[in-house]
């Protein structure tokens with residue numbers, strides 16, 4: 580067993596001009612790459628082994644990050660299943676000139692531990708030592724269940740649904756259907 584704090588990781592990086600998009604703000608892809616990196620380090624520390632990224636939930640870029648900001652990504656293992664771990668990441672941007680810190684987003688990376696043959700392998704359990712860890716673990720469990728439902732809806736239900744029902748489900752949307760023979 581390990582606590583949620585044992586593998587806690589903070590990654591801080593300066594947003595340099597080559598990270599900017601055409602609008603002068605930091606590219607979403609740069610942030611995604613940093614999130615993936617901190618999720619990897621955190622999960623690998625928890626299980627003391629090799630991990631892979633399986634899914635990402637909750638990534639939103641609602642508040643842009645500027646060149647010159649110092650971005651910190653604080654990550655913890657919030658939830659563990661048998662072979663998977665949900666790493667919660669809080670992203671903050673500090674403007675070093677003004678000292679203002681903005682919480683730009685929080686997201687969740689599901690990482691799976693792999694053995695030397697590339698097969699998913701069991702990870703240590705979590706020892707929950709405070710209320711916050713308990714709440715996050717329950718959230719992680721809910722997230723896993725919601726992700727399963729979403730996966731089922733998108734990958735299975737829509738593929739088996741009759742076209743008439745699909746048409747009904749998009750009534751009122753800004754589309755015109757002109758499929759020959761429909």
Ligand SMILES: CC(C)(COP(=O)(O)OP(=O)(O)OC[C@H]1O[C@@H](n2cnc3c(N)ncnc32)[C@H](O)[C@@H]1OP(=O)(O)O)[C@@H](O)C(=O)NCCC(=O)NCCS
Nearest residue numbers: 631632633634659660661662663664689691698699726730
């Ligand atoms: C995801 C992967 C490990 C699943 O392997 P699998 O042999 O089907 O194994 P399982 O079905 O037993 O799933 C293993 C774990 O992954 C979780 N998982 C599988 N698919 C998932 C998904 N879409 N979202 C979240 N978790 C998922 C399962 O819940 C399980 O967790 P648990 O053991 O804690 O309950 C496998 O498909 C894989 O290796 N994918 C490639 C990952 C990768 O290379 N990532 C880098 C991106 S370039």
